[in-house]
Amino acid sequence: MVLHPRSPVRVLASPRPPRRQRKQPSSSVTANITCFSRTWTNHLQCLKQVFTLIHQAGIQLKPSKCILAEQSVSFLGHIISAEGISSDSDKLRAIADLPLLKDVHDVRAFLGLTSYYRRFMKGFTDIAKPLHDLTKKGEPFLWTNA
Template identity: 35%
Template structure:
């Protein structure tokens, strides 16, 4: 072999994207079971005297995969070939499947003493004794269904707490100050990706921002097709006003 000769690296063969989409569509059936509406959950929780915030341990891993379907999760690593026996992260429909299971477990307690969003469970009541009684119902249901909680992340019999990025208490709904501190410390945005990310976070708290759409308009225009990115003075003013 000549000294200047170099082996040619063959490009990795990839399936045509169109064919891949067809394969995915045929191989997977989407489960459209909905997640709870965050606004409705928060409105249900505010104004209570006591809360218990419970967290499911290892989330999806508490859901068993049917033996006849376990081979579909087969993967290979340096230590051999394995298949999951419990539902891992990343599979199609895991969000819907998990929420469906949690809704089924607490079906007769929902809208009465508990709100469930994935593996976050919030028990509530208008008095200490009532909250203690509701907690007993929920824990009994967990025992009956072998649902395991993460004790390190649970908080019991408190008067306020964080639910999906919001502080709920008998005072009402407030922003999570730790999240706001991160947003307010952001420097001026330098790309469309940063604008899109910022607006996504800001929309999460739009209930606290009067005339949100009007204020955000200069930033939203930057995301329009064929618009040159120019973070000009109107954008800076809109950015600063939303942060404040």
């Protein structure tokens, strides 16, 4: 079970009201709970445990926000399924559609983004070496088609 809590953010566009008029802060919490299992029986056991913990904590779920028993899940830029973990094709398409890199800052940002998927690319270090060379201090930034 993976739990990723995120606190809601409230932006005020006007000055705060006087103290006596302020409402009590909201106690709602947004969380992603992901339960992965190899078999349906194990999945049901995992869900039972998760729901028990949620009930004991006094947390209420909004059914319209719950997704149960999916064959594959998009999670943190990956697709997780019974076959294992793979890269999300939408994310890879976004990387492929990036504009040409113009400076060292762009190269560093690109390397950071693509390094996230290095486990799926055989020989990533060799492929990325020319880009890493462009980021060395004192090296002129020369972008060629070679």
